[in-house]
Every structure is written in structure tokens, then in C-alpha cells.
Amino acid sequence: MPELPEVETIVADLRPHLAGRTIVRCELMFPGIVRHPEPELFIDAVAGMRIAGLRRRGKYIFIDLENDVVMVVHLGMTGQLRLVDADAPVETHTHAIFTLDSSPSGRPAAGHLPHEWGRDQLRYRDPRRFGRLLAGTEIELLASKTMPLLGPEPIDPDFAPEELYQRLRKRRTSLKAILLDQATIAGVGNIYADESLHRARLRPDRVAGGLSRKSTQRLHESLRHSLETAIANRGSSVDTYRDAWGQIGGQQEKLLVYGRAGEPCFTCGRPLAMIRIAGRSTVFCRRCQR
């Protein structure tokens, strides 16, 4: 499922291909995927608009348009945002299609007229339909409660261990539940929560509030390492995750604990345990994580 590294990969891949282009047409096959505003108003808000740039915030994709309007894409569990040729076959579960004007980066081949240049489409596909599309100014989206307040970016250079310590200090729930809470830290999901806790040698069911500064420092370092390594490997394709070109990532081959319940711990060799925390399957090593 797409978490911070997967979303970062998609945004970085799409940015040079989308910035500066115009959304000439927006079609919704499944209007229910749009959560704000009403589907007809969503189409009005994005159609004809020039794309100023792309950003990632937590697991959200921000496509900046004109006049401070932003189109927000959240991929949920199985969402895919792909850039394809306009004449490519439309896959099942495709819920929205954004047709773009001709690419400003690709000069036409000699003898070709502008209308013959490649007309690309940005397509949103999501079998399980847990994802969502939003449009509006950021202030409007926050006020309408369709966009939640997010915690700091764990890979932001300004995010210090002390801030993590302060955010965990008063919490009475488990470390695993805290890492999944987007208001505490943005972008971490089930895969990288388990990976980070294993690397930090911390039990996922430990109460967050009791963590020492030293252990918090380890968790801080582990979060960054797990997320940055995954970005370098273009994310984990453990379920249906695909990048903007439909290709799988490489991090799933390197995961230490996620999806490995019952298999031996790479450090001590004991079988990895699986428990449920906050309704999520959680894999860890009973010997290495205390």
C-alpha cells in the first residue's frame, strides 16, 4: 500500500511531466471517489487549469493549480496514479481521467504539427476505492474537514529527535498506534511502522509515553533510515502498489519484518511474531525488540 516512500516516488516521477501543462478535460467514471466539492464542481475546479507543480505531504499528493487551488489525491490502499498515452486501453476500476495538453518538454518530430504531439492522460485507478480526490484552496479543504491536520514530515531535516520525544511523551497508547497516527507523524503506514520499530529494537505494543530520550533518538533515526532507504528503492510493492509508469518498486525484497510472520528474524534467527495492534497486523521479533 502506498505510504510516504511510495507517494514520494510517484510525485518525483510525475513532477517533470506535469508541471506547466494544462488539464484540458476531466472525466469521472466513479464520482464517489471525489470527496470535495460536489463532483460537478470538482470538474469545474480542475478542468482548464494549468498545473503549477507537484508536492507530497504525508501520504497526500498535492497538484498545485492556478489561483491557490490544489487538487489533492490520496491513494488509500490500492490507488494508482498513472501517466499514459491517451489511446491506451482503460483498465478496470479507473475512476477518473485527466486529459493533458501536449507536452511542452517534448519537441515535435520534424514534419509533425502540434496537434499530432502525444496527448497524455493522468488516470486514477483504485479497485478497493479507499482513496479520494479533493479540490479547493488548502484553507477551504482544512475548513471542510475533508483534509486533516497532519503532523511533521519524518524526513524533514528540521524534524528533530526532541520534537518526536515531546509528541510521544504524554501519549498512553502503543508505539505502533502512535506511528500510524497521521496527526502525530505524517506518512508512516503499516509497513514502515513495523520496519522502523524493528530497526529501533522497540516492542510495538510498548506504551509510547514511557520512552526514554535515548530510545526516542533510536526510533527517530530508524524512521528516517527506513523511509529514505525505501525512497531510494522506489517503494515497496507488497500488495498492488505501482509507480506512475505501472512498474513495481524494489523495497519489498529488503523488508526486515513486514509480511514475514513466522519466518526467522535476520538478527537472531527466531521466528517473527504477529499480533494485532490498533486493528493492524503487526510483525516483530520477541527477542530483539524490547
Place this chain on the structure above:
DNA sequence: TTAAATTCCTGTAAGC
């Protein structure tokens, strides 16, 4: 106020 439980959704895999 905080935390836990429930809900949404469909593809996949296990069990009979």
C-alpha cells in the same frame, strides 16, 4: 480529551 472499535471496499487465498 484520548483511545479503541467500527466501517467502507474488492481481490485474493484458504478451507470445505
Place this chain on the structure above:
DNA sequence: TGCTTACAGGAATTTA
């Protein structure tokens, strides 16, 4: 073989 059932999970919503 074909059917039923359990499971996967991000985050909004509901309940405690």
C-alpha cells in the same frame, strides 16, 4: 470444481 469465508488496511466516523 465451485462455493463460502476470512483477510488485507488508511482514515473517517462512532463509541467508550
